[in-house]
Amino acid sequence: MVLRVPQVMLARAADVLPDGPYAYEAKWDGFRCLAVRPAGGRTRLLSRKGTDLTRAFSDVAAAVDRDLPGDQDEILDGELVVFAGQRLDFSRLQKRLSRRGAALAREIAEAPAHYVVFDVLAYGEGLTAFPYRRRRDLLEHVFRDLALGPPLTLCPMTLNRAEAQTWMTEWAAVGIEGCVAKALSQRYEEDRRGWTKVRQRTTHEAIVGAVTGTVRRPAGVLLGRYDSRGRLRYAGRSVPLATEVREDLAERLVPAADDHPWAGYTFSAAWGAREALHTTLVMPEIVAEFSGDTAVDQGRWRHPVRLLRLRVDLEPADVPAFGS
Incomplete structure (x- = not known):
């Protein structure tokens, strides 16, 4: 048997x-x-x-x-x-x-x-x-x-x-x-x-929804979390990526499909700034762990966070909900 x-x-x-x-x-x-x-x-x-x-x-x-x-x-x-x-x-x-x-x-x-x-x-x-x-x-x-x-x-x-x-x-x-x-x-x-x-919340997880730079040469990431209605909400952006993290990310990123939840969105270069970031949308499938300070406003980190590593053992469903 x-x-x-x-x-x-x-x-x-x-x-x-x-x-x-x-x-x-x-x-x-x-x-x-x-x-x-x-x-x-x-x-x-x-x-x-x-x-x-x-x-x-x-x-x-x-x-x-x-x-x-x-x-x-x-x-x-x-x-x-x-x-x-x-x-x-x-x-x-x-x-x-x-x-x-x-x-x-x-x-x-x-x-x-x-x-x-x-x-x-x-x-x-x-x-x-x-x-x-x-x-x-x-x-x-x-x-x-x-x-x-x-x-x-x-x-x-x-x-x-x-x-x-x-x-x-x-x-x-x-x-x-x-x-x-x-x-x-x-x-x-x-x-x-x-x-x-x-x-113990010294670090956090979110989903990579977009990058600055290109899919093959990402410079930074834009992170999101799903809310209670199943919408991918923007949670913050990173400082420039460390070399090891950038190389690992480049091997895993997949260009976004036409129905990406952030299609048509623009993102500010800084909190409250009018300058827009130049971003490339990617499939929201990769979970990343990051560190950030306590300046969080309604689920969004106001200051750039530092991407620590990719969590290949986690799926988007494992990430805490937006605002939690």
């Missing part, structure tokens, strides 16, 4: 953690990943979209093969992360995807990945219909009974909301993005945003 791989359960963004019968887990800055191992078979690592990550993270796949029983169907859900010193390094994580051969081997040796596991979806039997509390208990038993260790890591969890809020502040320095709240009685609902995620 072929092992069926479920679609991942997702989280919706919120400003505060919910209170009640919830578990609170640390939210990691990495790649969402299912570790899938059929009885008697080898482990495959799959992204949230189903992309095979096994080659790029062969060190993690080998650890699952080595440390789990393997005589039964097993599916784990978690996050792939890479540390640089005492902090998570998302750019080093992304490098794995573009490396081959000796270059990939060096990357694995220099920056080993960790797999932070927060759920178990199959362990001899399918578990998605079971409540979170039961799945978590089993996962803790598996880690304890098998004495699992790096690169496999059990995601920290607390039932105390105040403790979770403390984590968000104290752990931000190492790259923990925030917390995810999960109802204790909740089953694993495939492809549904049934969990709640809250980020």
Whole structure:
């Protein structure tokens, strides 16, 4: 019988953690990943979209093969992360995807990945219909009974909301993005945003809707977020892009179609200025992470923001709504 791989359960963004019968887990800055191992078979690592990550993270796949029983169907859900010193390094994580051969081997040796596991979806039997509390208990038993260790890591969890809020502040320095709240009685609902995620907001995400310069040589970006009516609203523009970000963006940009939501719009070169920016519209498919100050007026950053990196692991639907 072929092992069926479920679609991942997702989280919706919120400003505060919910209170009640919830578990609170640390939210990691990495790649969402299912570790899938059929009885008697080898482990495959799959992204949230189903992309095979096994080659790029062969060190993690080998650890699952080595440390789990393997005589039964097993599916784990978690996050792939890479540390640089005492902090998570998302750019080093992304490098794995573009490396081959000796270059990939060096990357694995220099920056080993960790797999932070927060759920178990199959362990001899399918578990998605079971409540979170039961799945978590089993996962803790598996880690304890098998004495699992790096690169496999059990995601920290607390039932105390105040403790979770403390984590968000104290752990931000190492790259923990925030917390995810999960109802204790909740089953694993495939492809549904049934969990709640809250980020420590030192950085933000938005969608690249246009660029200054050209598609192949972007100089800066114009960012947007969707509002409650599904309209892509302008949220701000960036300062000139760093070389690494500009090159990465140029490889991914797609020229806009005729029905782009900003077709016919003009954008000011500065807040309150009459001078218009010369822009090139692009398909609003790329999510970017940026840093900005607190001068935000009705959902729009008044001062230019700094684009930090592209978030190839996120989709436009993962971006917080305009004004949030």
